[in-house]
Amino acid sequence: DGGITQSPKYLFRKEGQNVTLSCEQNLNHDAMYWYRQDPGQGLRLIYYSQIVNDFQKGDIAEGYSVSREKKESFPLTVTSAQKNPTAFYLCASSIGSGTGGFYEQYFGPGTRLTVT
Amino acid sequence: QQQVKQSPQSLIVQKGGISIINCAYENTAFDYFPWYQQFPGKGPALLIAIRPDVSEKKEGRFTISFNKSAKQFSLHIMDSQPGDSATYFCAAILGAGSYQLTFGKGTKLSVIP
Secondary structure, eight states: EEEEEEEEOEEEEEOOOOOOEEEOOOSSSSSSEEEEETOOOOOEEEEEEETTTTEEEEETOEEEOOSSSSSTOOEEEOOOTTTTOOOOEEEEOOEEESTTTOOEEEOOOOOEEOOO | OSSEEEEEEEEEETTTEEEEEEEEOOOEEEEEEEEEETTTTOEEEEEEETTOOSSSSEEEEEEEEETTTTTEEEEEEESOOOOOOOOEEEEEEEEEETEEEOOOOOEEEEOOO
Protein backbone atom coordinates (compact mmCIF):
# COMPACT_ATOMS: atom_id res chain seq x y z
CA ASP A 1 0.00 0.00 0.00
CA GLY A 2 1.41 3.36 -1.00
CA GLY A 3 0.61 6.37 1.08
CA ILE A 4 1.36 8.63 3.98
CA THR A 5 1.17 7.45 7.56
CA GLN A 6 0.98 9.65 10.62
CA SER A 7 1.22 8.42 14.14
CA PRO A 8 -0.26 8.50 16.61
CA LYS A 9 -3.82 9.43 15.64
CA TYR A 10 -4.42 11.09 19.02
CA LEU A 11 -1.76 12.59 21.26
CA PHE A 12 -2.11 14.15 24.69
CA ARG A 13 0.59 16.20 26.40
CA LYS A 14 1.01 18.44 29.37
CA GLU A 15 1.83 22.08 28.82
CA GLY A 16 5.57 22.73 28.76
CA GLN A 17 6.49 19.41 27.17
CA ASN A 18 7.91 19.03 23.69
CA VAL A 19 6.19 16.45 21.50
CA THR A 20 7.19 14.90 18.18
CA LEU A 21 4.67 13.90 15.51
CA SER A 22 5.65 11.23 13.02
CA CYS A 23 5.13 11.35 9.25
CA GLU A 24 6.28 8.65 6.85
CA GLN A 25 5.62 8.27 3.12
CA ASN A 26 6.38 5.44 0.71
CA LEU A 27 5.35 7.34 -2.43
CA ASN A 28 8.95 8.22 -3.28
CA HIS A 29 7.96 11.90 -3.18
CA ASP A 30 10.68 14.51 -2.88
CA ALA A 31 8.62 17.21 -1.15
CA MET A 32 6.93 16.96 2.23
CA TYR A 33 4.84 19.43 4.22
CA TRP A 34 3.34 20.02 7.64
CA TYR A 35 0.04 21.88 8.06
CA ARG A 36 -1.97 22.88 11.05
CA GLN A 37 -5.78 22.90 10.97
CA ASP A 38 -7.98 24.65 13.53
CA PRO A 39 -11.80 24.51 13.61
CA GLY A 40 -13.34 26.73 10.96
CA GLN A 41 -9.96 27.52 9.46
CA GLY A 42 -8.24 26.46 6.33
CA LEU A 43 -4.92 24.68 6.45
CA ARG A 44 -1.90 26.74 7.40
CA LEU A 45 1.60 25.73 6.38
CA ILE A 46 4.11 25.20 9.17
CA TYR A 47 7.19 23.85 7.35
CA TYR A 48 8.03 22.23 4.06
CA SER A 49 10.96 20.33 2.66
CA GLN A 50 11.88 19.99 -0.99
CA ILE A 51 14.77 17.57 -0.56
CA VAL A 52 16.57 15.64 2.15
CA ASN A 53 18.49 17.77 4.66
CA ASP A 54 16.73 20.95 3.56
CA PHE A 55 13.53 22.61 4.78
CA GLN A 56 11.88 26.04 4.80
CA LYS A 57 9.55 27.85 7.16
CA GLY A 58 5.93 28.26 6.20
CA ASP A 59 3.49 30.87 7.47
CA ILE A 60 3.38 29.76 11.12
CA ALA A 61 6.75 28.14 11.92
CA GLU A 62 7.24 29.76 15.34
CA GLY A 63 7.27 27.18 18.11
CA TYR A 64 7.82 24.26 15.74
CA SER A 65 10.89 22.43 14.43
CA VAL A 66 11.43 19.75 11.78
CA SER A 67 14.12 17.50 10.37
CA ARG A 68 14.48 15.70 7.05
CA GLU A 69 17.23 13.11 7.40
CA LYS A 70 15.53 10.56 5.15
CA LYS A 71 13.44 11.04 2.03
CA GLU A 72 10.51 9.10 3.46
CA SER A 73 10.39 10.76 6.89
CA PHE A 74 9.56 14.30 8.02
CA PRO A 75 8.93 14.49 11.80
CA LEU A 76 7.50 17.63 13.39
CA THR A 77 8.35 18.71 16.95
CA VAL A 78 5.90 20.95 18.72
CA THR A 79 7.96 22.79 21.31
CA SER A 80 6.91 24.38 24.57
CA ALA A 81 7.37 27.73 22.85
CA GLN A 82 4.26 27.16 20.73
CA LYS A 83 1.55 29.19 22.49
CA ASN A 84 -1.52 27.33 21.21
CA PRO A 85 -0.39 23.82 20.27
CA THR A 86 -3.78 22.08 20.48
CA ALA A 87 -4.78 21.42 16.85
CA PHE A 88 -5.14 18.84 14.08
CA TYR A 89 -1.78 18.35 12.36
CA LEU A 90 -1.59 17.16 8.78
CA CYS A 91 1.41 15.91 6.86
CA ALA A 92 1.46 15.94 3.05
CA SER A 93 3.80 15.08 0.22
CA SER A 94 4.16 15.82 -3.48
CA ILE A 95 6.35 14.58 -6.29
CA GLY A 96 8.10 17.91 -6.17
CA SER A 97 8.94 18.22 -9.81
CA GLY A 98 7.26 17.88 -13.20
CA THR A 99 4.30 19.72 -14.60
CA GLY A 100 1.23 18.05 -13.16
CA GLY A 101 2.42 16.05 -10.21
CA PHE A 102 4.50 18.96 -9.00
CA TYR A 103 1.49 20.65 -7.52
CA GLU A 104 -0.55 17.75 -6.27
CA GLN A 105 -0.19 17.33 -2.56
CA TYR A 106 -1.40 14.13 -0.92
CA PHE A 107 -2.33 14.21 2.74
CA GLY A 108 -1.94 11.76 5.59
CA PRO A 109 -4.76 10.96 8.05
CA GLY A 110 -3.62 13.54 10.60
CA THR A 111 -2.69 13.63 14.29
CA ARG A 112 -4.93 15.37 16.78
CA LEU A 113 -2.78 16.92 19.49
CA THR A 114 -4.29 18.07 22.77
CA VAL A 115 -2.16 19.99 25.24
CA THR A 116 -3.54 20.67 28.72
CA GLN B 1 -3.95 38.50 4.54
CA GLN B 2 -6.29 35.90 3.15
CA GLN B 3 -5.45 35.40 -0.49
CA VAL B 4 -8.23 32.92 -1.28
CA LYS B 5 -11.74 33.73 -0.07
CA GLN B 6 -14.25 30.89 0.03
CA SER B 7 -18.02 31.02 0.40
CA PRO B 8 -20.36 29.99 1.81
CA GLN B 9 -19.08 28.74 5.16
CA SER B 10 -21.79 26.10 5.26
CA LEU B 11 -24.27 24.74 2.76
CA ILE B 12 -27.30 22.49 3.04
CA VAL B 13 -28.56 20.83 -0.14
CA GLN B 14 -31.30 18.33 -0.81
CA LYS B 15 -30.31 14.96 -2.22
CA GLY B 16 -30.23 15.20 -6.00
CA GLY B 17 -29.65 18.96 -5.98
CA ILE B 18 -26.67 20.98 -7.14
CA SER B 19 -24.09 22.15 -4.59
CA ILE B 20 -22.12 25.27 -5.53
CA ILE B 21 -19.08 26.55 -3.65
CA ASN B 22 -17.30 29.72 -4.71
CA CYS B 23 -13.76 30.98 -4.32
CA ALA B 24 -12.10 34.25 -5.23
CA TYR B 25 -8.40 34.98 -5.33
CA GLU B 26 -6.29 38.10 -5.45
CA ASN B 27 -2.89 37.05 -6.72
CA THR B 28 -2.89 36.78 -10.53
CA ALA B 29 0.32 34.77 -10.35
CA PHE B 30 -1.57 31.74 -9.05
CA ASP B 31 -1.16 28.96 -11.56
CA TYR B 32 -3.08 25.95 -10.30
CA PHE B 33 -6.34 25.64 -8.41
CA PRO B 34 -7.15 22.35 -6.66
CA TRP B 35 -10.19 21.41 -4.61
CA TYR B 36 -9.93 19.11 -1.61
CA GLN B 37 -12.61 17.08 0.15
CA GLN B 38 -12.26 16.31 3.84
CA PHE B 39 -14.35 13.99 5.98
CA PRO B 40 -14.38 14.45 9.77
CA GLY B 41 -11.20 13.21 11.43
CA LYS B 42 -9.51 12.48 8.09
CA GLY B 43 -6.91 14.20 5.95
CA PRO B 44 -8.05 16.18 2.88
CA ALA B 45 -8.19 14.29 -0.41
CA LEU B 46 -7.56 15.90 -3.78
CA LEU B 47 -10.86 16.01 -5.67
CA ILE B 48 -10.30 17.93 -8.87
CA ALA B 49 -8.00 20.70 -10.09
CA ILE B 50 -7.80 23.26 -12.88
CA ARG B 51 -5.27 25.56 -14.54
CA PRO B 52 -6.19 29.16 -15.47
CA ASP B 53 -6.00 28.50 -19.20
CA VAL B 54 -9.10 26.28 -18.97
CA SER B 55 -12.59 27.64 -18.24
CA GLU B 56 -14.17 24.39 -17.11
CA LYS B 57 -13.15 20.91 -16.04
CA LYS B 58 -15.51 18.06 -15.32
CA GLU B 59 -14.87 14.78 -13.55
CA GLY B 60 -17.97 12.71 -12.97
CA ARG B 61 -20.43 14.74 -10.90
CA PHE B 62 -17.81 17.35 -10.01
CA THR B 63 -17.16 20.41 -12.20
CA ILE B 64 -14.83 23.36 -11.72
CA SER B 65 -15.78 26.59 -13.48
CA PHE B 66 -13.01 29.15 -13.80
CA ASN B 67 -13.36 32.86 -14.60
CA LYS B 68 -9.89 34.30 -15.03
CA SER B 69 -10.98 37.91 -15.60
CA ALA B 70 -13.08 37.92 -12.43
CA LYS B 71 -10.44 35.95 -10.51
CA GLN B 72 -13.07 33.50 -9.37
CA PHE B 73 -13.58 29.77 -9.54
CA SER B 74 -16.29 27.49 -8.28
CA LEU B 75 -17.02 23.84 -7.59
CA HIS B 76 -20.33 22.38 -8.73
CA ILE B 77 -21.50 19.02 -7.41
CA MET B 78 -24.30 17.67 -9.55
CA ASP B 79 -26.86 15.19 -8.21
CA SER B 80 -25.55 15.71 -4.67
CA GLN B 81 -25.64 12.64 -2.45
CA PRO B 82 -25.53 12.21 1.36
CA GLY B 83 -22.08 10.65 0.90
CA ASP B 84 -20.86 14.00 -0.45
CA SER B 85 -21.40 15.55 2.99
CA ALA B 86 -17.93 16.80 3.91
CA THR B 87 -15.88 19.96 4.15
CA TYR B 88 -14.56 21.27 0.85
CA PHE B 89 -11.48 23.48 0.51
CA CYS B 90 -10.40 25.43 -2.51
CA ALA B 91 -6.73 26.23 -2.85
CA ALA B 92 -4.28 27.99 -5.12
CA ILE B 93 -0.57 27.72 -5.80
CA LEU B 94 1.92 29.93 -7.54
CA GLY B 95 3.74 28.77 -10.63
CA ALA B 96 6.69 26.48 -11.08
CA GLY B 97 9.16 26.63 -8.23
CA SER B 98 6.54 27.31 -5.59
CA TYR B 99 5.52 24.67 -3.10
CA GLN B 100 3.09 26.65 -0.98
CA LEU B 101 -0.62 25.98 -1.32
CA THR B 102 -2.90 28.77 -0.12
CA PHE B 103 -6.20 27.39 1.18
CA GLY B 104 -9.64 28.89 1.56
CA LYS B 105 -11.30 28.46 4.95
CA GLY B 106 -13.57 25.66 3.83
CA THR B 107 -17.25 24.99 3.22
CA LYS B 108 -19.13 22.42 5.25
CA LEU B 109 -21.61 20.70 2.94
CA SER B 110 -24.54 18.73 4.29
CA VAL B 111 -26.66 16.79 1.81
CA ILE B 112 -30.00 15.82 3.35
CA PRO B 113 -32.17 12.95 2.09
